[in-house]
Amino acid sequence: MNDPKVTLPFPREPKYGQAEKDAVLKLLDDGHLSEINRGPATNALEAAFTRLTGTRHALSLNSGTASLHAALHAVGANPEAGVAVSPMTWISAITAVFQAGSYPVFCDIEPDSPNIAATAVAQSADECSAVLATHTWGIPARMDQLAKATELPIVEDCSHAHGAVYQGRAVGSWGAAGCFSLQESKAVSGGEGGVLTTSDREIYERALTLGHHPARLAAELTFPELWPLTGTGAAYKYRMPAVSAVIARQQLRSLPTRMLAAEQNLATLRKALEEYDAPIAWPSIGELSVRGWYGTPLTISARVPDPRALYEQCKAAGVPIRSQYEDWTQTPLLQRPDLAARYWPHLAASPYRLPTRDALPNYYKALRQMIVLKVPQVPASDYMEQVAEALATVLARAVLTA
Ligand SMILES: *Cc1c(COP(=O)(O)O)cnc(C)c1O
Numbered sequence: 001m002n003d004p005k006v007t008l009p010f011p012r013e014p015k016y017g018q019a020e021k022d023a024v025l026k027l028l029d030d031g032h033l034s035e036i037n038r039g040p041a042t043n044a045l046e047a048a049f050t051r052l053t054g055t056r057h058a059l060s061l062n063s064g065t066a067s068l069h070a071a072l073h074a075v076g077a078n079p080e081a082g083v084a085v086s087p088m089t090w091i092s093a094i095t096a097v098f099q100a101g102s103y104p105v106f107c108d109i110e111p112d113s114p115n116i117a118a119t120a121v122a123q124s125a126d127e128c129s130a131v132l133a134t135h136t137w138g139i140p141a142r143m144d145q146l147a148k149a150t151e152l153p154i155v156e157d158c159s160h161a162h163g164a165v166y167q168g169r170a171v172g173s174w175g176a177a178g179c180f181s182l183q184e185s186k187a188v189s190g191g192e193g194g195v196l197t198t199s200d201r202e203i204y205e206r207a208l209t210l211g212h213h214p215a216r217l218a219a220e221l222t223f224p225e226l227w228p229l230t231g232t233g234a235a236y237k238y239r240m241p242a243v244s245a246v247i248a249r250q251q252l253r254s255l256p257t258r259m260l261a262a263e264q265n266l267a268t269l270r271k272a273l274e275e276y277d278a279p280i281a282w283p284s285i286g287e288l289s290v291r292g293w294y295g296t297p298l299t300i301s302a303r304v305p306d307p308r309a310l311y312e313q314c315k316a317a318g319v320p321i322r323s324q325y326e327d328w329t330q331t332p333l334l335q336r337p338d339l340a341a342r343y344w345p346h347l348a349a350s351p352y353r354l355p356t357r358d359a360l361p362n363y364y365k366a367l368r369q370m371i372v373l374k375v376p377q378v379p380a381s382d383y384m385e386q387v388a389e390a391l392a393t394v395l396a397r398a399v400l401t402a
Contacts, residue, residue, distance in 0.1 A: 005390055006383070010320055011378050017250075023247065038220075041242035056199040057198050059204060060193065061194040064181020068092060068093060068096035068100075074202075075176045076153065077130045080351075083105065085105070086107055086116035088134070088366065089134040103347060106360060109366060110142070112283070116146070118145035119149070128150075131154045133154055134156075135158055137294060138160045143171075154174070154176060155175055156177070158197075172197040177196055180197070187259075188255055193244040208221070212238065258293070265381070265383075269384045272384070272388030272392075280395075293377065301369075319391045334355060
């Protein structure tokens with residue numbers, strides 16, 4: 001007998017619809033693609049992000065990486081003390097720490113989530129100047145526990161979690177600053193782009209000095225110690241193109257509908273997988289919380305003897321699986337300070353320590369036991385039923401051979 005396979009195509013709508021097209025055409029008609037000040041496109045997007053997150057300020061930048069650099073700079077990351085990070089994130093959320101003049105201190109993730117653990121942060125806090133917490137795969141990090149674990153400023157990397165809420169409060173509003181990538185694979189795309197959110201005026205202004213135009217600095221800087229930078233800024237070119245801003249503005253409008261469809265699709269999948277008794281531990285998002293969408297992590301509760309084979313079997317069965325991030329801690333850039341110091345000379349004299357596997361048991365367990373699915377953002381219950389049947393069959397086999 002043939003194993004069940006997913007035969008329906010992955011349900012999706014075109015990434016950019018009529019609203020995005022109209023917005024771009026209008027921008028071209030207006031004739032301004034470059035806003036050196038807080039022009040109409042920039043202003044509309046920034047205002048929309050303050051509404052999404054409930055923060056006082058939002059600053060548009062030209063990438064998520066730039067927003068991380070700006071946020072880490074603004075909260076005071078420095079060469080004498082590191083920044084607590086988890087390895088389960090995109091590499092930018094590690095290299096931005098170098099870029100901001102500091103170095104990463106790797107902390108383990110929680111046993112039951114893909115996010116940095118408050119206990120690990122508490123242990124590393126003495127050697128750190130800040131914490132960088134990614135809401136990995138859209139699962140909100142436990143921000144209340146992180147805040148209890150340390151007095152250090154926390155920067156949230158919300159690049160997987162646009163629109164997510166933790167305990168009644170939007171991600172991007174819990175920490176000293178929130179950072180969102182608008183790169184095309186993210187739930188809100190501007191093609192490229194980034195947004196920094198904060199309710200702290202000083203953090204906002206310091207972030208502004210890093211890469212915005214003197215015209216905007218002159219209009220907005222209020223802190224006397226930043227005034228000397230008004231005419232120059234500090235060297236980077238981090239402004240968002242207006243075309244990215246108007247596209248992302250429209251993507252934000254459709255976000256709630258897409259999140260709801262994804263939520264329903266995941267519920268269909270979960271119900272079906274529970275009926276198949278599939279060995280999966282479902283992430284607990286918690287009360288008054290809403291997850292974001294950038295892949296859906298599922299933890300296999302039986303031992304997975306060969307994670308690579310499981311991945312290949314899922315692919316072969318048409319299960320919409322995505323690969324996990326590679327283990328950044330073991331890459332040459334992180335293991336060879338001489339290499340990293342070519343780009344960031346401050347590292348030559350920094351207390352950076354090479355990451356070791358022993359310090360990250362939950363992370364290595366998750367690399368073996370976790371798969372990450374793509375969930376459609378349009379109604380797709382038939383498709384999800386097919387995925388559930390195919391995945392349950394693959395898992396039953398993987399567990400049998402365990
Ligand atoms: C995409 C991403 C980034 C980087 O964003 P860019 O816009 O590509 O610079 C940073 N952190 C995480 C977690 C991401 O997924």
